[in-house]
Amino acid sequence: MFKILKYSFYDLMRSRWSYLYFIFYLLLGLILLFLNRDVSKAVITLLNIILVLTPLIGTLFGIIYFYNSKEFTELLLAQPIKRSHIFWGQYFGISLSLSLSLVLGLGIPFLAYGIFQSTEIFNFMTLLLIGAMLTFIFVALAFNLALIFDDKIKGFGVAILTWLSFAVIYDGIFLVLLLVFNDYPLDRFALGATLFNPIDLSRILILLKLDISALLGYTGAVFQNFFGTNLGIILTFTLLNLWIIIPVLAIKVISKHKDF
Amino acid sequence: MLLFIIVSIAEAGNVNSTVMFNHSIRLTILNSQPGDTVFVESGTFFENEIRVDKPLTIIGTKGTIIDAEEKSFIFEITADSVSILSLTLNNVGRSYTKDYAAIHASGINNFLFENITFNNPFFAFHIEKSKNGIIRNNTIYGNAVVEYNSGNGIHLWHSSNIEVVNNNIYQMRDGIYFEFVKHCKVNGNISKNNVRYGLHFMFSNDDEYNDNIFENNGAGVAVMFSKRIYMRNNIFELNWxxxxxxxxxxxxxxxxxxxxxxxxxxxxxxxxxxxxxxxxxxxxxxxxxxxxxxxxxxxxxxxxxxxxxxxxxxxxxxxxxxxxxxxxxxxxxxxxxxxxxxxxxxxxxxxxxxxxxxxxxxxxxxxxxxxxxxxxxxxxxxxxxxxxxxxxxxxxxxxxxx
Structure with missing residues (x-):
C-alpha cells in the first residue's frame, strides 16, 4: 500500500495541477493579507473560500485522477496486490498531495506575515486542519463514486451533484425545514442537522471561534453550549473523522465486489 | 490609629473652634451647627444610619472608612446644601424590602458628592426628588451576581439638573439608573461588568450623556420611554x-x-x-x-x-x-x-x-x-x-x- 501511495504521491507532486493548486493558494494568501492587513479578517475571508473550494477541488481532482489512471490501475490489478491496498494507496496519495498544497500554499504567506505573533494562530491552524479534513472526505467520496460508475460522464455528473448537495442543496432544504416548522422548538433539530453535513459542521466549528457575537443570540447559546465545550470539539472532530473513515472503508468494500 | 473627628465651625473660611465627639460621626453631626464643616480623620468607623438633616460639609481624608457591617444604610440626607467628600463607604446592608444605600438623599437641593469610594454597597447613591446636584469622581465596586438581590450604582428618581461626572462603576445591578429624571448630564463615566444595564433610563426627558464607556454589561444600555435624549462620544463594547x-x-x-x-x-x-x-x-x-x-x-x-x-x-x-x-x-x-x-x-x-x-x-x-x-x-x-x-x-x- 505504501509503495503505491508513494508512487501516486510522487506522480501527483510532479503534475502541474498540484503546482497550480499550490500557487493558487499561495497567491490567495498573499493577496488576502495584502488587502486586509489584518490577520483575523483574512482568516474569516479564508473560511468562506476553504469551505467552498476544498470540497470542490477534492471531488473533481479525485474523480479525474481515478479515471485518468484507470489503465495503470488495471495493470496493478493484474499483479498479486490486495485490491484495497491499490485504491487506498492512490486515495491517500492524492489526498495528501492536495492537503499539502493547501497547507503549504496558505501556510507560507501567513508564516511570512507573522501569524505566530498574532493571537489568531489557533484559529488559523484549525482552519487548515479542517481544510485538510474536508479534502480527505471529499476525495474519498469521489473515489467511491468513480468505483461505482464506470461511465466517466455519469461519474462526473454525480460527483458534482454530490458536492453541490453538501455545499448548497443540503443547506437549502435545512433552511426550508426550519422555516416551515417555525412554530416548534428547533434548536435541537438545528444542532442535529448540522452533524450530518461535514461542510456545515466545519463551518460552525470555525464560526464559533470567530464570529461569536452574531451567533450568540438565542440559538447561539445552545450551540455555544454544545460546540464550545471540549466535549463538543472532540465530538465534532470525531464526526469529521467518521466522515473520512466510513467512505474509506466503503472503498474497500466496493472495490472488492467490483468486476473490472 | 488615630480615631477622632473634628468639627470646625467655619465662618468665612476661618476655623473658630474644634470639638471632638467620642469617635462617633453620628454624634458629631448631631451636635454640629448648620453650615459647619466636619473633617473626619483617617481610620475605620463602624457606623450606620447617620442622618444629615442640616446643611453640612463632611470631608474625609485618605483612609477614612465608614463600615456599616451589612446593617442598614450609611448616610441619609434630608437637608439642602450638603457636601460629602473623600470617604470610603463599605458594606451597606442588603434588603429585599428596603432600598438601603450608602448615600440616600431625599428632597434636597444643591448637593455635592465627590471622591467617594464604595465597596459592596447595596445601592451606592439613592437620590429621590432632588435638584441641582453634582456626583463626581466616585468609584463604586459592587459584587452583584443576580438581579433580584442587588442594587444600582447611581440611582436617581424624580430628580432634575444633576450632573453625574467621571464616576467608575463596576459590577452593580444597573450602573446608573434614571427614572423620571430631567435635564441631567452623565459625562465621562465608566460603567462595567454590571449584571443588568450599564445605564438605564426610564421616563426621563431632556437628558444627555457624553464620553462614557459602557463595557461588558449584562444587557448594555437601555433608554426607554424618553424624549430628547442626547448621546455623544460614548463607547459601547463587548456586550455579548x-x-x-x-x-x-x-x-x-x-x-x-x-x-x-x-x-x-x-x-x-x-x-x-x-x-x-x-x-x-x-x-x-x-x-x-x-x-x-x-x-x-x-x-x-x-x-x-x-x-x-x-x-x-x-x-x-x-x-x-x-x-x-x-x-x-x-x-x-x-x-x-x-x-x-x-x-x-x-x-x-x-x-x-x-x-x-x-x-x-x-x-x-x-x-x-x-x-x-x-x-x-x-x-x-x-x-x-x-x-x-x-x-x-x-x-x-x-x-x-x-
Whole structure:
C-alpha cells in the first residue's frame, strides 16, 4: 500500500495541477493579507473560500485522477496486490498531495506575515486542519463514486451533484425545514442537522471561534453550549473523522465486489 | 490609629473652634451647627444610619472608612446644601424590602458628592426628588451576581439638573439608573461588568450623556420611554450574550445619537418604537447586528455612520420603510465611483434577505456564512422581494468617514 501511495504521491507532486493548486493558494494568501492587513479578517475571508473550494477541488481532482489512471490501475490489478491496498494507496496519495498544497500554499504567506505573533494562530491552524479534513472526505467520496460508475460522464455528473448537495442543496432544504416548522422548538433539530453535513459542521466549528457575537443570540447559546465545550470539539472532530473513515472503508468494500 | 473627628465651625473660611465627639460621626453631626464643616480623620468607623438633616460639609481624608457591617444604610440626607467628600463607604446592608444605600438623599437641593469610594454597597447613591446636584469622581465596586438581590450604582428618581461626572462603576445591578429624571448630564463615566444595564433610563426627558464607556454589561444600555435624549462620544463594547445589545432604544423620540462607537456587541443598537432619532457619525464595528429596527420605527435618519465588518448591518422587520439611510459607509458595499466624489454610483441595500429570515426564525442563524445563504442574499440584492424596496442608501460612501 505504501509503495503505491508513494508512487501516486510522487506522480501527483510532479503534475502541474498540484503546482497550480499550490500557487493558487499561495497567491490567495498573499493577496488576502495584502488587502486586509489584518490577520483575523483574512482568516474569516479564508473560511468562506476553504469551505467552498476544498470540497470542490477534492471531488473533481479525485474523480479525474481515478479515471485518468484507470489503465495503470488495471495493470496493478493484474499483479498479486490486495485490491484495497491499490485504491487506498492512490486515495491517500492524492489526498495528501492536495492537503499539502493547501497547507503549504496558505501556510507560507501567513508564516511570512507573522501569524505566530498574532493571537489568531489557533484559529488559523484549525482552519487548515479542517481544510485538510474536508479534502480527505471529499476525495474519498469521489473515489467511491468513480468505483461505482464506470461511465466517466455519469461519474462526473454525480460527483458534482454530490458536492453541490453538501455545499448548497443540503443547506437549502435545512433552511426550508426550519422555516416551515417555525412554530416548534428547533434548536435541537438545528444542532442535529448540522452533524450530518461535514461542510456545515466545519463551518460552525470555525464560526464559533470567530464570529461569536452574531451567533450568540438565542440559538447561539445552545450551540455555544454544545460546540464550545471540549466535549463538543472532540465530538465534532470525531464526526469529521467518521466522515473520512466510513467512505474509506466503503472503498474497500466496493472495490472488492467490483468486476473490472 | 488615630480615631477622632473634628468639627470646625467655619465662618468665612476661618476655623473658630474644634470639638471632638467620642469617635462617633453620628454624634458629631448631631451636635454640629448648620453650615459647619466636619473633617473626619483617617481610620475605620463602624457606623450606620447617620442622618444629615442640616446643611453640612463632611470631608474625609485618605483612609477614612465608614463600615456599616451589612446593617442598614450609611448616610441619609434630608437637608439642602450638603457636601460629602473623600470617604470610603463599605458594606451597606442588603434588603429585599428596603432600598438601603450608602448615600440616600431625599428632597434636597444643591448637593455635592465627590471622591467617594464604595465597596459592596447595596445601592451606592439613592437620590429621590432632588435638584441641582453634582456626583463626581466616585468609584463604586459592587459584587452583584443576580438581579433580584442587588442594587444600582447611581440611582436617581424624580430628580432634575444633576450632573453625574467621571464616576467608575463596576459590577452593580444597573450602573446608573434614571427614572423620571430631567435635564441631567452623565459625562465621562465608566460603567462595567454590571449584571443588568450599564445605564438605564426610564421616563426621563431632556437628558444627555457624553464620553462614557459602557463595557461588558449584562444587557448594555437601555433608554426607554424618553424624549430628547442626547448621546455623544460614548463607547459601547463587548456586550455579548443571549439578550444583549450595546444600546436599547424603546419608545424614544427626537434623540440625537452622534459620534458613538459600538464594537463587538451582539446587537449594536436595538430600536423599537423609536421615531425621529438622528444617528450621525457613529462607528459600528464587529457587531452581530449593527442596528436592529423592530416595529414602529419611523422618520429616523442615519448619516455619515461607518458600518464595518458586522455580520448584519441592518435588520428590519416589516416592509414599509420610513427611515433614511443615505450617506453612510458600508464595508460590504461593492459598487463603484466613476466620478471620484467618494459617493458610490449605485445604491446599497443594507438589509440582507438572510437577516430578514433570521428575524423570522432565529434558529436559521446556524446557516450564517454558508454558500446557500450567500446565493440567497445575492438574489435578493438583485431583485428585492422580502425587504422594503426603498430601504437603501442612495449615496453610499466609498471610504469610511473619520
Amino acid at each position: 450574550g443571549t439578550a444583549s445589545y450595546g444600546l436599547l432604544l424603546k419608545e424614544i423620540n427626537d434623540a440625537e445619537i452622534t459620534d458613538n462607537k459600538f464594537s463587538k456587541n451582539t446587537i449594536g443598537v436595538n430600536a423599537e418604537g423609536s421615531n425621529r432619532v438622528n444617528f450621525e457619525r457613529n462607528t459600528f464595528v464587529n457587531n452581530g447586528w449593527a442596528i436592529r429596527f423592530l416595529g414602529a420605527c419611523y422618520a429616523n435618519k442615519l448619516q455619515h455612520n461607518n458600518f464595518m465588518y458586522n455580520a448584519f448591518d441592518i435588520a428590519y422587520s416589516g416592509n414599509i420603510n420610513g427611515n433614511q439611510f443615505d450617506g453612510n459607509y458600508w464595508s460590504e458595499y461593492t459598487g463603484y465611483d466613476l466620478n471620484k466624489d467618494n459617493i458610490g454610483d449605485i445604491p446599497f441595500r443594507p438589509v440582507k434577505l438572510f437577516s430578514y429570515v433570521v428575524s423570522q426564525t432565529p434558529e436559521t442563524i446556524v446557516l450564517l456564512r454558508s454558500l446557500f445563504v450567500d446565493i440567497l442574499n445575492y438574489s435578493e440584492k438583485v431583485s428585492p422581494i422580502f425587504t422594503p424596496d426603498n430601504l437603501k442608501d442612495n449615496l453610499p460612501l466609498m471610504h469610511p468617514s473619520p
